[in-house]
Amino acid sequence: MNAYTAFAYVYDEYMDNIPYDEWGQYMIELLKANGIKKGHSVVDLGCGTGTVTRMLDKEGYDIVGIDMSEDMLAIASEKILETNQEILYSCQDMREFELPYKVDAFTSIGDSMNYITTVSDLESVFSCVFDNLKDGGVFVFDLKTIHFFRDILADNTYAENRDESAFIWDNYYNEEERNNEYDLAVFVMNEDGSFNRYEEQHFQHGFELEEVEMAAKNAGLKVLAVYDAFTDNKPEINSERVYFVLGK
Numbered sequence: 001m002n003a004y005t006a007f008a009y010v011y012d013e014y015m016d017n018i019p020y021d022e023w024g025q026y027m028i029e030l031l032k033a034n035g036i037k038k039g040h041s042v043v044d045l046g047c048g049t050g051t052v053t054r055m056l057d058k059e060g061y062d063i064v065g066i067d068m069s070e071d072m073l074a075i076a077s078e079k080i081l082e083t084n085q086e087i088l089y090s091c092q093d094m095r096e097f098e099l100p101y102k103v104d105a106f107t108s109i110g111d112s113m114n115y116i117t118t119v120s121d122l123e124s125v126f127s128c129v130f131d132n133l134k135d136g137g138v139f140v141f142d143l144k145t146i147h148f149f150r151d152i153l154a155d156n157t158y159a160e161n162r163d164e165s166a167f168i169w170d171n172y173y174n175e176e177e178r179n180n181e182y183d184l185a186v187f188v189m190n191e192d193g194s195f196n197r198y199e200e201q202h203f204q205h206g207f208e209l210e211e212v213e214m215a216a217k218n219a220g221l222k223v224l225a226v227y228d229a230f231t232d233n234k235p236e237i238n239s240e241r242v243y244f245v246l247g248k
Contacts, residue, residue, distance in 0.1 A: 020110075024055040026230050027109055027140055030245055034138045034224065036061075040104035043132070045094045045125070045141070046112025050076030050087065056107070057085045065089045066097055095124040099132045106133065108141035111241070114204035117179055119211050126219035130248060139221065139246040142229060146206035148240040149173050149180045164189040178206040209235060212244060221246040 036042065038060030044053050047065030049072050057063045065087060067073050073089045080087050092098070094108075095116070106129050116122045129139050154173030160166060170183040182202040187195045213223050227233065229241035 020051050020055070022230065023109055023142075024052055026243075027052070027107055028056070028059055030140045030243065031105055031107070031138070034105075034140075034245060034247070035136065036105045036138060041101075042105045042107060043099065043103050045097075045106060045108040045129075046110070046115065047076065047089070048072045048110070048112070050079055050089070052107065052109060053087050053089075054079065054083065054085060057087050063087045064099070064103070066092050066094060068093045095121050095128065097128050097132075102132055102134045102137075104134055104137050106137075106139040106141075108139075109243075111142060111144045111204065113141050114144050114206070115202070117203055117205040119207075119215055122207070122212065123215040123218050126216050126221055126246070129246075130220045133248045135248055137248050138224065140243065141246075142241055142243045143207060143212070144204065144241055145235070145239050146178060146208070147238055149178070149204070149206045150175065152240065153180060166195075180204045180206070209242065216244075216246050221248055 031042070039062065041062040041064075042056055043064045043066060044056065045066050047053050047067045048069070050065055053063045053065040053076065065073070065076060067076075067089070068091060070091050073091055076087075076089055090097070094112075113122075113125070116125055126139075133139065150173055153171050156171050158169040166187040168185045172181040172183070173179075174181070180203070182204070184200040184202065186198045186200065188198065189195050209226060213226075216223055223244065224247045225245040226235055227243045228235045228239045229243055235242045
């Protein structure tokens with residue numbers, strides 16, 4: 001799977017409809033409510049082009065971003081040169097990453113955790129978090145729900161055309177495996193006005209909440225809270241995104 005290679009360079013352009021400020025503030029409120037304050041160390045898993053890491057840095061946290069896409073991290077690094085922020089980025093797989101020291105918290109939002117497509121791999125992520133998390137630390141992350149994949153996204157096609165790029169995004173949801181396949185065709189304009197076409201295939205998984213809770217417990221983490229996204233409410237049958245807060 002070649003995920004976030006060519007698409008990495010137009011990712012921010014096409015994600016400009018995502019309310020990252022709202023998402024980031026909600027995540028920061030959860031961190032603070034669980035004792036993670038300014039000056040604490042935070043690692044963002046699946047950090048992509050670094051939008052969330054830059055928010056956390058501005059909030060006063062000591063930040064590391066981890067992602068397995070070199071292209072996304074290259075863009076993230078370019079952006080902090082523009083903003084003069086000091087953020088460390090590391091190209092690692094969230095299922096088997098290593099840190100030189102233990103940290104106060106982990107975060108992962110924007111459904112990066114949905115790219116983990118099996119319960120065993122999810123438990124591997126949680127085990128790595130446990131090994132690198134200080135006692136009393138937390139892991140705040142979000143997940144798209146099965147309802148979202150099955151009833152909203154499934155079998156829909158999205159397309160967008162902009163001045164210097166375009167994409168076609170086909171979705172296929174496998175009910176039995178609970179995997180959503182994204183087939184992306186990305187068109188990027190060259191200097192002479194011609195376009196190069198790039199194809200990528202992504203997979204995301206819909207987890208039962210009970211599966212996530214059991215994987216966390218098997219890794220030694222405690223489930224402190226589960227929320228319907230951007231609220232203080234418990235998830236409902238029609239929740240499209242949920243937030244977990246795990247603790248050590």
